[in-house]
Amino acid sequence: MIQADGLTKRYGDATVVDGFSLNVKAGELVVLLGGSGSGKTTTLKMINRLIEPTAGSVRLDGVDTAELPPHELRRRIGYVFQRIGLFPHMTVGENVAVTPGLLGWPLERTAARVDELLELVELDPALRDRRPSELSGGQQQRVGVARALAAEPRVMLLDEPFGALDPVTRERLQQSFLRIRTRLALTTVFVTHDMTEALTLADRIGVMHDGRLLQLGTPRDLLTRPADDYVDRLMSTPRRQAAVVDALIGGTTAEARS
Amino acid sequence: MTELLALLPSYLTAHLQLTLLALLLSAGISVPLGIAASRITWLEQPSLALAGIIQTVPSLALLAAMVPVLAALDLQSIGFLPAIVGLTLYGVLPVLRNTVTGIAGVDPALREAARGVGMTARQQLLLVELPLAMPVIVAGIRTATVWVVGIATLSTPVGATSLGNYIFSGLQTRNYAAILVGCVAAAGLALLLDGLVRAIEVGLVRRRRGRLAAALGAVAVLYAYAGITLAAPLLGDRERPIVVGAKSFTEQYILSAAIAGWVERETGRPTALLQSLGSLVAFDAVDTGEVDVYVDYTGTIWANEMGRAQIRAGRAEMLDGVRDFLEDGHGMTLAATLGFENTYALTVRAEHAERLGLRTIGDLADHAPRLAIGADVEFFARPEWPAVRDTYGLDFREERAMDASLMYQAAATEEVDVISAYTTDGRIAAYDLRVLEDDRGAIPPYDAILVAGARLAAEAPDVLDALARLEGAIDAERMRSMNLRVDERGEDPATVAAAFVETLSNDRAP
Numbered sequence: 133m134i135q136a137d138g139l140t141k142r143y144g145d146a147t148v149v150d151g152f153s154l155n156v157k158a159g160e161l162v163v164l165l166g167g168s169g170s171g172k173t174t175t176l177k178m179i180n181r182l183i184e185p186t187a188g189s190v191r192l193d194g195v196d197t198a199e200l201p202p203h204e205l206r207r208r209i210g211y212v213f214q215r216i217g218l219f220p221h222m223t224v225g226e227n228v229a230v231t232p233g234l235l236g237w238p239l240e241r242t243a244a245r246v247d248e249l250l251e252l253v254e255l256d257p258a259l260r261d262r263r264p265s266e267l268s269g270g271q272q273q274r275v276g277v278a279r280a281l282a283a284e285p286r287v288m289l290l291d292e293p294f295g296a297l298d299p300v301t302r303e304r305l306q307q308s309f310l311r312i313r314t315r316l317a318l319t320t321v322f323v324t325h326d327m328t329e330a331l332t333l334a335d336r337i338g339v340m341h342d343g344r345l346l347q348l349g350t351p352r353d354l355l356t357r358p359a360d361d362y363v364d365r366l367m368s369t370p371r372r373q374a375a376v377v378d379a380l381i382g383g384t385t386a387e388a389r390s
Numbered sequence: 391m392t393e394l395l396a397l398l399p400s401y402l403t404a405h406l407q408l409t410l411l412a413l414l415l416s417a418g419i420s421v422p423l424g425i426a427a428s429r430i431t432w433l434e435q436p437s438l439a440l441a442g443i444i445q446t447v448p449s450l451a452l453l454a455a456m457v458p459v460l461a462a463l464d465l466q467s468i469g470f471l472p473a474i475v476g477l478t479l480y481g482v483l484p485v486l487r488n489t490v491t492g493i494a495g496v497d498p499a500l501r502e503a504a505r506g507v508g509m510t511a512r513q514q515l516l517l518v519e520l521p522l523a524m525p526v527i528v529a530g531i532r533t534a535t536v537w538v539v540g541i542a543t544l545s546t547p548v549g550a551t552s553l554g555n556y557i558f559s560g561l562q563t564r565n566y567a568a569i570l571v572g573c574v575a576a577a578g579l580a581l582l583l584d585g586l587v588r589a590i591e592v593g594l595v596r597r598r599r600g601r602l603a604a605a606l607g608a609v610a611v612l613y614a615y616a617g618i619t620l621a622a623p624l625l626g627d628r629e630r631p632i633v634v635g636a637k638s639f640t641e642q643y644i645l646s647a648a649i650a651g652w653v654e655r656e657t658g659r660p661t662a663l664l665q666s667l668g669s670l671v672a673f674d675a676v677d678t679g680e681v682d683v684y685v686d687y688t689g690t691i692w693a694n695e696m697g698r699a700q701i702r703a704g705r706a707e708m709l710d711g712v713r714d715f716l717e718d719g720h721g722m723t724l725a726a727t728l729g730f731e732n733t734y735a736l737t738v739r740a741e742h743a744e745r746l747g748l749r750t751i752g753d754l755a756d757h758a759p760r761l762a763i764g765a766d767v768e769f770f771a772r773p774e775w776p777a778v779r780d781t782y783g784l785d786f787r788e789e790r791a792m793d794a795s796l797m798y799q800a801a802a803t804e805e806v807d808v809i810s811a812y813t814t815d816g817r818i819a820a821y822d823l824r825v826l827e828d829d830r831g832a833i834p835p836y837d838a839i840l841v842a843g844a845r846l847a848a849e850a851p852d853v854l855d856a857l858a859r860l861e862g863a864i865d866a867e868r869m870r871s872m873n874l875r876v877d878e879r880g881e882d883p884a885t886v887a888a889a890f891v892e893t894l895s896n897d898r899a900p
């Protein structure tokens with residue numbers, strides 16, 4: 133469905149993404165995982181041409197994206213920004229209705245779609261006429277997801293959509309997103325640097341480091357057969373953290389016994 | 391006061407026409423230019439710099455500068471057009487600057503989001519950047535509104551009627567009520583327009599449909615009113631009135647009103663006044679046909695228009711020279727000499743003159759290094775001043791330029807010792823000043839003459855005839871007493887003029 137081939141981005145002498153190739157199958161969710169500055173956002177933006185690649189190509193359903201007018205391409209791909217990017221002068225409903233509006237949908241169809249999406253992302257329909265500034269961070273993220281989904285894209289790109297949320301809210305949103313993507317059979321690339329999030333959501337995980345895709349595989353592959361030290365260290369973080377938690381619990385019980 | 395308020399509808403309408411049109415044009419120029427500048431990087435700095443330079447030109451000078459510029463382009467150089475062009479230029483900067491900064495201030499993340507949801511560059515501008523920049527742009531429009539309403543009062547000297555007519559004539563004739571009416575009306579108009587723009591903004595941002603509709607409706611009504619009143623004279627084939635011009639001092643206000651009254655009475659034709667014109671603008675206005683007749687002085691035309699450096703000409707010689715210049719050079723007519731001279735005269739407080747034994751200008755020479763001389767701004771720049779100074783060898787301790795209307799006061803309060811007064815000014819007697827005799831003839835003659843434009847000769851010979859009947863109608867004494875009634879007794883120039891026309895008609899009645 134999405135075929136990235138040798139995607140490369142250079143700024144002057146700095147190569148921030150280097151020969152990135154990935155094949156995402158229809159309905160699959162691939163998580164791009166990597167540290168800060170590893171090139172995840174750049175890669176994602178090259179897929180919908182928010183950033184033009186220096187070299188390499190992306191095919192969508194077999195069509196080279198370089199051959200489409202960029203705005204048409206982007207109307208077919210839902211994109212959730214790392215910094216949400218809701219339009220502050222528009223209401224929640226208008227934000228969600230933006231892309232359908234650009235595509236010239238009839239008003240009734242758009243209105244029905246907005247209702248449907250607010251329900252899908254579990255937002256109170258009463259929020260429809262509020263401004264984004266009157267919402268909590270979690271609510272804003274839900275609106276961001278709803279906006280990306282509005283024009284019924286079959287491909288979704290999400291850039292750390294839940295990064296700034298508290299763990300409880302994050303988990304709730306992850307769960308609702310999983311339901312949505314299954315229901316809509318979305319082909320998804322999901323960027324995060326949160327290991328647990330990656331393990332929760334991914335069909336396959338791609339680990340990025342210094343602009344390169346180090347390893348691509350199922351969560352189990354990566355846990356059991358890390359390709360190198362970096363991947364190994366990365367994949368063992370949840371276990372190390374769990375050990376810390378275990379020790380804490382153990383310690384408390386010991387204290388209670390004595 | 392009632393006479394003042396009777397003028398309000400026409401002044402306010404004219405002011406509204408100027409302001410609304412200029413604002414529409416400034417916004418129409420600067421918003422697109424600002425958008426272009428935010429897209430095309432090299433355009434931003436030059437356009438902002440240019441607008442900034444225009445802004446630093448003093449507003450009065452900017453408006454006055456439009457007169458020669460438009461004349462060089464063969465366009466209407468006196469009246470509505472120069473005022474509109476000047477005001478429009480003035481309004482450009484605040485709107486342009488705010489449009490540029492407003493668009494530049496849009497969060498880059500939102501620009502990217504706009505692209506991300508599939509907007510084209512145009513949609514990004516219309517749906518995201520402009521709405522987000524709107525409060526800043528509107529703030530610029532509000533600044534421009536207040537500025538333009540204020541500066542439009544300076545349209546009067548370039549020949550466009552405005553609320554400035556109250557202020558300019560009020561300053562000259564010391565009619566403080568007139569100044570007050572002009573200022574209050576201008577301030578009220580500024581507040582009203584600013585409030586309407588603000589209401590539109592609030593209506594847009596907070597989506598108050600009702601408020602938006604009301605404010606837009608009010609603006610539409612104002613524009614419709616301005617448009618209709620502006621277009622009306624062009625549409626109806628009403629007889630064009632005989633336009634009588636006046637420079638901005640008391641004598642001119644009285645004489646223009648008197649001429650208008652006389653022409654109406656003698657010919658039955660409608661007349662209109664165009665007052666408070668800049669000194670040089672008045673002549674140009676007759677040349678271009680904006681004004682049909684006004685009063686000027688032979689020495690002024692001799693020096694300013696004919697550019698004669700040699701000012702020591704005999705009275706008759708100068709009158710003939712001016713007549714030839716007007717008739718051969720410009721197709722104008724010297725319709726009459728009014729019968730008085732209004733020349734510069736060096737005057738001293740009578741008591742002071744007594745003490746120093748001053749009778750002639752020559753007597754000043756010995757005392758000058760201890761004395762200060764005051765004169766209007768124009769005097770020191772005119773050829774008369776060096777002529778007087780050199781002829782009599784005067785070297786004053788101090789030369790102070792001030793507004794003519796304040797000069798007499800300055801003499802009375804001993805801030806200056808000598809003033810260059812006008813011989814027809816009633817305040818010479820009122821302030822007990824002594825005129826020093828110009829026994830060596832350094833100051834040229836300034837006979838008051840009626841200068842009539844080409845249109846009168848071609849289309850209204852009856853008006854020329856009526857004007858000719860004013861030959862010798864006013865002697866210096868009469869002019870002085872009329873000036874004094876306005877300057878010192880606070881009478882309205884129009885009232886004084888009407889009384890004069892009345893007596894003149896009775897005198898001339900068979």
Ligand SMILES: Nc1ncnc2c1ncn2[C@@H]1O[C@H](COP(=O)(O)OP(=O)(O)OP(=O)(O)O)[C@@H](O)[C@H]1O
Pocket residue numbers: 143146148166167168169170171172173174175214325
């Ligand atoms: N316009 C640019 N010019 C130069 N360098 C850039 C530019 N944009 C990004 N970079 C660099 O490219 C690298 C990758 O950036 P990118 O935003 O893709 O990282 P990321 O993996 O998304 O990081 P994070 O997890 O912090 O969001 C960084 O080192 C960044 O400094």
Ligand SMILES: [Mg+2]
Pocket residue numbers: 172173174214291
């Ligand atoms: Mg990133």
